[in-house]
Amino acid sequence: MGQFISEVKRTHRCGELTGKNVGERAVLFGWVHTRRDHGGAVFIDMRDRTGLTQVVFDPSLANVPEPLRSTLDGASVAAAHQLAHAQLRSEFCFGVEGVVVSRGENVNPKMKTGEIEVVAVRLEIFNRSEAVPFPLDDDIDTAEDKRLAYRYLDLRRRPLQEALVQRSRANRIVRSYFGEREFVELETPFLVKYTPGGARNFLVPARLSPGKFYALAESPQLFKQLFMVAGFDRYFQLVKCFRDEDLRLDRQPEFTQIDVEMSFVSQDDVFTEIEGLLRRLWKELLNVELPVPFPRMAFDESMRRFGNDKPDLRFGLEHVELTEVIKAHPEGGLPLFVEAVEQGGIAKAIRVPARHPLSRKEQDELETVCKGMGAKGLARAKVGESGEWTQSPLAKTVTPGLRQAINAATGAEAGDLLLFQFGKESVVHTVLANLRLHLGKKLKLIPEHGTDGRWNFLWVVDPPLFEYDEEQERYVAAHHAFTRPHDEDVPLLETDPGKVKCYRYDCVLNGFEIGGGSIRLHDPEVQARVFQALGISEAEAQEKFGFLLQALKFGAPPHGGIALGMDRLAMLMAGAPSLRDVIPFPKTQKGTDLMTDAPGSVSAEQLAELKVRTLAVEPPRE
């Protein structure tokens, strides 16, 4: 044991052997991927992270041509075969020394290395393996929780290895891109002071300040602005961020951002830098030329046409605004519609073209989907040959005038299906935005998971600076309080804050928000007015953001930036169905780690040392 490694060094990797290597001596290290034992000859598909090579243990050396054959030690070959036959099993880790030979008639065109095989002259088993709990093939349908419990085995599988290797290359590209462009890579603290608002923070008890807590940084936002004040001019960082919010397919509690901040830039300058980066990533990793500049869409337009601020532009099924149409037909015969509109709500529809027929049952399923998102129901109407509505309770009540107006607004033709939502604007938008995505997948306009080679990038721009919070009955910052409003809207800060647009932007790809940022507010006078509009007093602002406000007083440059979600980028570039597939050790939707069983209990002593007492029902161990 161990001798093998000190005596011989690896000469090749499994995935890189080709016909050009025929005749070479080869030493390979790897794992048993599959084994086919014919008694007389044993075939092993040997795997390392580069791929597979067939290793054959054949004491007859039938496939080794002379004069090479007579140079090989027959006794050693026979011993290797015997060991392979008797012991070598799935997922054993082993080393092999042999010669690369052509497979001749037996070429396997399905394998990258199918032209050749390695005839084993010497075998060393480094470590045996228990039977693995699930197959390690490329395509498996093993339940996620079992894969996560044995993540180190799941990570032996090629799709995950390739995704992670690609992500590693992406990191390198990011660093060289920004490095070449005079950006400085700077680090920021993870243990920071808690600031209210925004994402919920993970808290870390501060042992040296009993009773006090650090927060884990949800982003380096304020620090990177201070880099600008300090004059670093152009900053980037690949940085972990932590947010204690509920998880989704594309959200993990700890994730990585490509964090960027620049001084003396406009919104367009930021876009140009980022488009250049994304172009480089797509070119080098996917060999795809992304057209630039990316299209831009106003936030309001995105909400109107798609019901959210991250539209998937790969397919239609756009929302059709019907509020005004209904208002124009007060006699229309749609009490529910009218009621919703009168109460300040809106009415919208999606038209499903006749070429995508949906059965009654499928329509009912759509209604279930909608109800799950807060809809009261899903009104629908099938459009007949002469524009009449059928298969709908609306058919009898709606007046011909309103019906024709709605048909005209939606562009409805015979055989089309109209799906309506009416009520509170936020609910209508949520329901229809998700219904549109659901339909897109159901009708195979976009894939259920992963990508289809279409890359529809989009900048969503000019959102409102404030959002009205109905619970608190006041305006809150839609992004953060340091976003620069459009100059022409500044007067509205006092008169109509809801109308103020700002230099905030999101980068959207195929319906995923892959990045967002803003041009920052560096004018103290406007800043004060923004705080006032938010109802934040001078004292309050000082307490929360005092260090930043102070910093902005010392000749702060105009600046702005963006943060890109590295995990989401990696997921989309890999065509992976989930963020978990590009994170080596991800967490479940409940934020647990099924391998380490984190989060775990701690001892009473540990808690006492931190001056922390838990109210949880389950007492800590020990």
Added chain:
RNA sequence: GGGCAGUUAGUUAAGUCGGUUAUAACGCCGGCCUGUCACGCCGGAGGCCACGGGUUCGAGUCCCGUACUGCCCGCCA
């Protein structure tokens, strides 16, 4: 906090109207096999049907609850 779906052998699944020994494939173990590559053939082991309660003469199957997993709404400045 809420909605939907799921949980049966190591894995993936089937399991009819509630009925007596819970199936299959793959994997695993043993045997045979010299050109396989989804190797083949023969044999074998392997199950608290997630957990708890209920209905019933009888529950994998029906009902209620809990846990866990996934997707979504809320949440994510």
